[in-house]
Amino acid sequence: MDRATKQQEQARVTAVVAKIDQRIDDKNQQLEQAQQETTSIERNYGDNTRVNITEVDDRIETNAAVQQQKQLVARTVENESILQQQITQLKDLQQSPYFGRIDIAEDGERDTLYIGTASFIDAKQNFLVYDWRAPISGIYYNGTLGQVSYDTPNGPVQAELLKKRQFLIEHGEIKNLFDTNETVGDSMLQHVLGADSDEYMRNIVATIQQEQNDIIRDTKHDILIVQGVAGSGKTSAILQRIAFLLYHSRESLNSEQMILFSPNRLFSHYISEVLPSLGEKNMRQVTLAEFLGQRFSGLQVETLFERYEQDQTSFPVTAQKIRRYKESYAYLQAVERYLKQTQPAQLAFTDVYFDGRIFFNKAEIAAIYAALPVKMLAADKFLKTKNTLIKRLKRRIREEAKADWVATEVDMLSEDNYRSIVGTQRFVSGDDEFRFIAEKIVRDRLAIVYDALYNDYFIDMYEQYADFMTQAGSTDIAPDVWQTMIASYRDQLERHRLRLADAAPLLYLRDRLTGSGQNHAMQHLFIDEMQDYTMAQLAYIKYAFPNAKLTLLGDRAQDLFTAHYRQQDFIDELTTVFKTHSINLITLNKSYRSTYPITTFAAALLPQGNEIQAFTRDGNPPLLLTTDSTAASVQQITRQCQRLLLKHETVAILTKDRATSNRLYARLKLDTETTLMTDADRALPKGVLILPIYLAKGLEFDAVIAYDVSAVHFNAAGDRDILYTIASRAMHELVLVSTGEPCEFMAALPPAMLARETVAAGNELS
Numbered sequence: 001m002d003r004a005t006k007q008q009e010q011a012r013v014t015a016v017v018a019k020i021d022q023r024i025d026d027k028n029q030q031l032e033q034a035q036q037e038t039t040s041i042e043r044n045y046g047d048n049t050r051v052n053i054t055e056v057d058d059r060i061e062t063n064a065a066v067q068q069q070k071q072l073v074a075r076t077v078e079n080e081s082i083l084q085q086q087i088t089q090l091k092d093l094q095q096s097p098y099f100g101r102i103d104i105a106e107d108g109e110r111d112t113l114y115i116g117t118a119s120f121i122d123a124k125q126n127f128l129v130y131d132w133r134a135p136i137s138g139i140y141y142n143g144t145l146g147q148v149s150y151d152t153p154n155g156p157v158q159a160e161l162l163k164k165r166q167f168l169i170e171h172g173e174i175k176n177l178f179d180t181n182e183t184v185g186d187s188m189l190q191h192v193l194g195a196d197s198d199e200y201m202r203n204i205v206a207t208i209q210q211e212q213n214d215i216i217r218d219t220k221h222d223i224l225i226v227q228g229v230a231g232s233g234k235t236s237a238i239l240q241r242i243a244f245l246l247y248h249s250r251e252s253l254n255s256e257q258m259i260l261f262s263p264n265r266l267f268s269h270y271i272s273e274v275l276p277s278l279g280e281k282n283m284r285q286v287t288l289a290e291f292l293g294q295r296f297s298g299l300q301v302e303t304l305f306e307r308y309e310q311d312q313t314s315f316p317v318t319a320q321k322i323r324r325y326k327e328s329y330a331y332l333q334a335v336e337r338y339l340k341q342t343q344p345a346q347l348a349f350t351d352v353y354f355d356g357r358i359f360f361n362k363a364e365i366a367a368i369y370a371a372l373p374v375k376m377l378a379a380d381k382f383l384k385t386k387n388t389l390i391k392r393l394k395r396r397i398r399e400e401a402k403a404d405w406v407a408t409e410v411d412m413l414s415e416d417n418y419r420s421i422v423g424t425q426r427f428v429s430g431d432d433e434f435r436f437i438a439e440k441i442v443r444d445r446l447a448i449v450y451d452a453l454y455n456d457y458f459i460d461m462y463e464q465y466a467d468f469m470t471q472a473g474s475t476d477i478a479p480d481v482w483q484t485m486i487a488s489y490r491d492q493l494e495r496h497r498l499r500l501a502d503a504a505p506l507l508y509l510r511d512r513l514t515g516s517g518q519n520h521a522m523q524h525l526f527i528d529e530m531q532d533y534t535m536a537q538l539a540y541i542k543y544a545f546p547n548a549k550l551t552l553l554g555d556r557a558q559d560l561f562t563a564h565y566r567q568q569d570f571i572d573e574l575t576t577v578f579k580t581h582s583i584n585l586i587t588l589n590k591s592y593r594s595t596y597p598i599t600t601f602a603a604a605l606l607p608q609g610n611e612i613q614a615f616t617r618d619g620n621p622p623l624l625l626t627t628d629s630t631a632a633s634v635q636q637i638t639r640q641c642q643r644l645l646l647k648h649e650t651v652a653i654l655t656k657d658r659a660t661s662n663r664l665y666a667r668l669k670l671d672t673e674t675t676l677m678t679d680a681d682r683a684l685p686k687g688v689l690i691l692p693i694y695l696a697k698g699l700e701f702d703a704v705i706a707y708d709v710s711a712v713h714f715n716a717a718g719d720r721d722i723l724y725t726i727a728s729r730a731m732h733e734l735v736l737v738s739t740g741e742p743c744e745f746m747a748a749l750p751p752a753m754l755a756r757e758t759v760a761a762g763n764e765l766s
């Protein structure tokens, strides 16, 4: 790039930054004014409340005045927070106002546009910077020079792309700029990817790749499925997509109407800064365990992590068959069939108790249900039954209000209690007033019955599910095995526990039978690491959020939890289950996270690994250290940590399971801070971290030490996916430590792919 061009571009940056400075000053002044306004209203508000509130009319008037003041305060506070937000965004722009420029010709007119994280419009309404999400900015990510088109609300528009320029601007100074004909050039990516990892994930707005852009800007499909290899930017793209959707549907969508299912809490923390850095609020986040936990109060639902650990010790073939069946879509369909044929006699109604005595008995409840038309939908019948019970309860309240004990209680009410019951009500007669108070007393007393009805406690859903299971056996599973499973289900229930495989089908049965559990407000649902979900869970989640569009992302090769028993290809199953919806399936094969040697090594572990394209970034080949004892391994790990910490702030030691992590943590004595991570952790500290791989899902680290990659630990077919997931967490350095013979997945690799060293205890490494 010639000097004159650089100078011209820098002059423009400087001019834009000056205007941004000015705007920040203006906004700061406005903010100061807004703060003063809030303070003065609050002061006023205090004065206004000091009025007579003894008379009812005064009280009503005062309430209205107070409400008005409150609204005023709320408005000025909101105004303040909008200003604060604008200032934050302007300060970001001040550092780096844009990262791209496109020159286009449209209908014979030339135009030059600069693209940044947010729009900046000057006083004369000139767009000095275009938001990266504006329709026209799509050209920057998608187009190569020549004819291009971009989507607008009025349909596609044709243009000619004449120039595409990329900038790296820091503190208002151009550090680098170059013209490119590629979508977003390699040099920019090299620069970004070479940096050290951070506690938080960064946004990729300046370097979004074309295929990622397709994910971000898809607004047409009900279901978007992204199969992307490790490090291909799935999570990055999903977060950019959320920011894009919020911008695209500003009028009708807010962050409250989006929910992201994330793999673990560390991950939730890790990604929590991306949206704020793009000027958007975070969406809601939930892990599967949290989602299920909220829906089964009082029961402890087995978590994926607990089950994984358990499976490592024992997972017999019969148990695998049962789990496979329960996790299939066919099993949910069996629930559906069961619902269609279930008769009142089969419904597990239970007595409703009050004060140790039956208040509504189950026969009465069953009779109400039985009297309803056979053809009525199960959920409607249930709701009608519930309403009838509530009506009967109200009738009994009215009758009970005439009882002597109630009259005595009314007589004994203190003046204050009496007043608080009556409030501002006026009655035509004394009898009316008395009845009102008496019914209130009985209603309070029987609130527990009302709650039981309201919360559907008059049906035992766990028993109902057991009944369903007795009818839903599979031809694949011997009847006595199936019966033993049901007995074990009951046994678990006694201990307030529920197996994970039963959670989604049970919820589906409960919701369909009682007509509850659906959230109609949610508009977008994002599921990261979709391969960790079963078809039954996904179908249930879709049912629970009926109006939500789904974005599912994952990697079939990072299947830690089900690879050892799943038989069908996940994506095939998914497209079958959701076949009635419009689906867009996008595949990402290019991996950005790791250096070229690490990605090619990780890819070589997989049978279909040749589909994976490594981004060309230099680095050392992974190092395989084979030792003859645990002591020697610990010694080597200590050395490697010391070496790696000279270059990087964080080194993660990733193990296959929790037990290995615990043992290693106990033996590893490092001068640097060492942290054993658990499921409950929400933040990633610096230093050396030790964690089982399932807690590191979706995360990345500058340096990874995999332990213990010996044939003893990694021998089953499913272990291949585990090793691949571990290796693909490393950005710059990967060390694999094996106590004894390394696993066969590595034995077959070409020699150049790995640096290998064998060390015995006490031997110095060169």
Ligand SMILES: Nc1ncnc2c1ncn2[C@@H]1O[C@H](COP(=O)(O)OP(=O)(O)OP(=O)(O)O)[C@@H](O)[C@H]1O
Binding pocket: 189, 192, 193, 202, 204, 207, 208, 209, 212, 228, 229, 230, 231, 232, 233, 234, 235, 236, 237, 555, 558, 592, 593, 697, 698, 699, 700, 728
């Ligand atoms: N277009 C891009 N520009 C810059 N960095 C990118 C881009 N795409 C991906 N990356 C970087 O590559 C790394 C991996 O991205 P991300 O975590 O989104 O991938 P993923 O597909 O979700 O990975 P995994 O499935 O292995 O967890 C991150 O550091 C991310 O910032």
